[in-house]
Amino acid sequence: MEEKKTDLSKYSFRETPKFVKVFFTIMKYLILISACLIVVIPLVVVILGSLKTHADFLESGAFDLPKTLHFENFRIAFEDGKVMQGLINTAIILVVSCAGTIITGTMTAFVVQRFNMLFTRFIKTVFLGVALLPSISMQVTVFQIVHMLGIYDTLAAPIILYIGTDIISIYIFIQFLNNISVSLDESAILDGCSYPRVYWSIILPMLRPAIATVLVIKLVSIYNDFYTAKLYMPSDGLEVVSTALYRFIGPLGSKWEIIFAGIIICIIPTLIIFLSMQKSIYSNLVSGAVKE
Amino acid sequence: MNKTKNKRTLLEWVKSYTGQKYLTTFLFLLVPVVLLILFTVIPALNMVLFSFQERDELGLSARWIGLDNYKTLFTDMSYLKTFINSIYYFVGSFVQLALALFIATLLCSKIKFAGVFKGFIFFPYLMNGVAVALIFQRFFKVDDGGTLNSILALFGSDPINWLTNKSLNNWCLVFSSIWRYIGFDILMFIGAIQSISPDIYEAAEIDGANAWQRFWRIVFPSIRPIVALQLILSIKGATSVFEIPYVITGGKFDTSTFVIKTQEVGFTFHKVGLASAMAVVLLLIIIVITIIQKLFFKEER
Numbered sequence: 001m002e003e004k005k006t007d008l009s010k011y012s013f014r015e016t017p018k019f020v021k022v023f024f025t026i027m028k029y030l031i032l033i034s035a036c037l038i039v040v041i042p043l044v045v046v047i048l049g050s051l052k053t054h055a056d057f058l059e060s061g062a063f064d065l066p067k068t069l070h071f072e073n074f075r076i077a078f079e080d081g082k083v084m085q086g087l088i089n090t091a092i093i094l095v096v097s098c099a100g101t102i103i104t105g106t107m108t109a110f111v112v113q114r115f116n117m118l119f120t121r122f123i124k125t126v127f128l129g130v131a132l133l134p135s136i137s138m139q140v141t142v143f144q145i146v147h148m149l150g151i152y153d154t155l156a157a158p159i160i161l162y163i164g165t166d167i168i169s170i171y172i173f174i175q176f177l178n179n180i181s182v183s184l185d186e187s188a189i190l191d192g193c194s195y196p197r198v199y200w201s202i203i204l205p206m207l208r209p210a211i212a213t214v215l216v217i218k219l220v221s222i223y224n225d226f227y228t229a230k231l232y233m234p235s236d237g238l239e240v241v242s243t244a245l246y247r248f249i250g251p252l253g254s255k256w257e258i259i260f261a262g263i264i265i266c267i268i269p270t271l272i273i274f275l276s277m278q279k280s281i282y283s284n285l286v287s288g289a290v291k292e
Numbered sequence: 293m294n295k296t297k298n299k300r301t302l303l304e305w306v307k308s309y310t311g312q313k314y315l316t317t318f319l320f321l322l323v324p325v326v327l328l329i330l331f332t333v334i335p336a337l338n339m340v341l342f343s344f345q346e347r348d349e350l351g352l353s354a355r356w357i358g359l360d361n362y363k364t365l366f367t368d369m370s371y372l373k374t375f376i377n378s379i380y381y382f383v384g385s386f387v388q389l390a391l392a393l394f395i396a397t398l399l400c401s402k403i404k405f406a407g408v409f410k411g412f413i414f415f416p417y418l419m420n421g422v423a424v425a426l427i428f429q430r431f432f433k434v435d436d437g438g439t440l441n442s443i444l445a446l447f448g449s450d451p452i453n454w455l456t457n458k459s460l461n462n463w464c465l466v467f468s469s470i471w472r473y474i475g476f477d478i479l480m481f482i483g484a485i486q487s488i489s490p491d492i493y494e495a496a497e498i499d500g501a502n503a504w505q506r507f508w509r510i511v512f513p514s515i516r517p518i519v520a521l522q523l524i525l526s527i528k529g530a531t532s533v534f535e536i537p538y539v540i541t542g543g544k545f546d547t548s549t550f551v552i553k554t555q556e557v558g559f560t561f562h563k564v565g566l567a568s569a570m571a572v573v574l575l576l577i578i579i580v581i582t583i584i585q586k587l588f589f590k591e592e593r
Contacts, residue, residue: 024503028398035395036412038471042431045439049430061442104327107320115313123321130332134578136532136551137571140558141335141342149330164327189309195316224420226535231559242422246539249426256430263423270418278411281418285476286483289521 050074050260073261077248081258083265085237086244093155093240094222097162098215101169105214106207109173110199114185124174131167136227146232157232158240162222169214172288176210177203216284223270241266339575342568354565361569371570373546374553377462381533381549384466385526389519392474396481397507410482414475421472425539428468429455432540458546465537465547472536473529477522484515524585531577550574 052060053070060067078084112124142161151157184206185198193201226242233240239247245266248259274281305311343361347354365371395413399406416424431439432454440454454464492510501509512519534551537543543552550570558567 028401028403032395032398032403032409036409039412039416041443042427042439042471045430046427104324108324111317111320115317117313117317120317120321123325126333127328130328130336132575132578132582133332133336134532134571134574136534137554137567137574138332138335138339140554140564140567140571141338142331143559144338144564145330145335160327161331164324164331167332170324195309195312196319199316199320220418224418226420226422226539227555231555242420245420245422245426249539259426260430263426266420266423270420271415274411274415274418282414282479282483286480289476289480289525 046260049257050264052257073258076258077262081262082239082244083262086239086241090240097159100163101166105169105173108170110203113174113177153235158228180206213284213288217288339568339571342565343572345565347565348562361566374548374550380462380466381530385530388470388474392477396478400485416472417475421535424472425536429540432464456545468536484518488514
């Protein structure tokens with residue numbers, strides 16, 4: 001999506017008295033700084049707390065600096081708290097379901113958007129129609145299917161669900177294909193390309209920006225999903241990041257310094273990815289939402 | 293001219309473009325359609341069917357009971373309460389959008405470090421939901437160093453029972469929810485504001501419009517479709533709140549939401565029939581919202 005960016009700051013409007021201007025400017029910064037403080041304060045408490053010993057944590061106030069830097073909490077959260085296991089499982093689920101979604105999603109979109117047959121039109125309508133179904137409360141009946149297939153309490157359950165119920169990705173691919181000219185396909189066919197070949201050599205490379213959008217959306221949604229893993233993978237050793245954190249509430253309920261360390265470990269990958277690809281996350285999320 | 297064209301062998305048919313088309317359609321759609329049927333179509337049909345039954349989660353004891361499940365939903369106070377609780381989140385979503393619009397406007401004006409501010413305010417949107425919920429469980433904690441009470445103590449206030457006080461706790465949860473999601477609205481609004489054509493500003497400049505007029509006459513009308521889209525998304529979100537109340541209060545002290553109740557009924561009390569009826573009601577609400585959205589957007593175009 002090519003957007004024309006407007007830098008509002010280039011435009012100066014009718015003169016207002018200087019003191020009014022200064023007042024407004026100060027107010028603007030004050031409001032934005034307080035907004036940032038509201039975001040940061042709950043996090044600062046977490047960072048400070050995670051570095052305290054249990055005794056220090058209980059004695060000191062929320063905003064007191066730790067007496068000594070104590071990194072033991074991170075080790076406990078990582079190993080005993082199963083955050084490491086959670087990160088590994090989440091990574092496996094992410095890679096497999098992203099690959100799966102991209103393959104099935106682009107293939108579905110290609111067939112449904114390019115072949116104008118009664119059957120494909122029907123399938124397209126069904127796919128777009130079911131996007132309305134509220135996925136969380138649908139789990140009441142999905143649960144039985146998962147059980148019946150024998151994938152309950154395995155990594156396969158969330159993977160298959162993330163691939164099989166991701167209508168939004170298909171929708172984004174279809175929208176994107178609408179804007180890719182059919183003449184490219186046609187000229188390839190004149191050159192003797194088969195349809196699978198057209199998909200592989202022309203459509204898939206052209207869909208690269210849409211794939212980026214889908215990847216960003218899936219990365220955010222799967223990494224942060226809690227419900228699916230909680231419902232379908234109750235066993236030890238099958239934690240994802242969210243459920244590993246959730247389980248902290250039980251045995252570690254009174255040890256907040258360790259919960260805090262767990263929270264930080266789980267946010268760090270997000271922070272690294274955010275800082276390293278901020279622009280692309282912004283633009284892909286916006287174009288994904290606009291296409292929905 | 294060529295008679296053999298009518299009597300093609302199977303292989304030739306496969307190689308022809310019509311044959312290829314059917315074959316490609318079949319092969320490409322096989323997996324997605326099977327998945328669609330298994331995980332969406334069958335569950336959706338079952339959901340409607342089960343809502344008229346009394347049954348446990350694996351369907352070992354199924355019995356038709358007509359509309360009884362729906363009657364329970366609309367007469368039993370503990371279910372109605374979850375509908376009422378979603379009103380807090382509806383109100384919250386309006387506040388969230390208004391605030392987001394305000395902050396987005398500020399970030400689009402002549403300001404230094406706009407990118408830094410945007411980054412800070414947006415980041416919670418990317419954070420893990422359970423992490424956010426745990427952070428706010430601590431934030432609103434009443435004893436030994438809850439963040440908010442510690443701040444209030446600096447001003448000499450006594451600790452407040454944020455999460456157990458029934459007139460405050462839902463607002464606390466709404467606040468946590470706004471904290472988490474507002475960044476996305478801001479991002480969308482900034483995108484929309486920046487795509488407004490510069491010509492319109494020039495015209496406004498010549499006409500001598502002040503900031504207030506510029507916002508209501510130029511910015512707001514131009515981004516109205518995005519505001520409407522975000523509003524619909526937030527309303528849909530308000531009907532399906534889960535993680536934040538589930539982790540922070542566990543749905544206790546009158547903070548249960550529709551989705552928490554559905555999963556409690558379905559998986560803790562094993563009343564799958566009743567839970568299905570709840571899911572059907574939620575689906576109907578979402579369909580109504582979507583129809584309104586479609587009507588609204590037609591008008592816009």
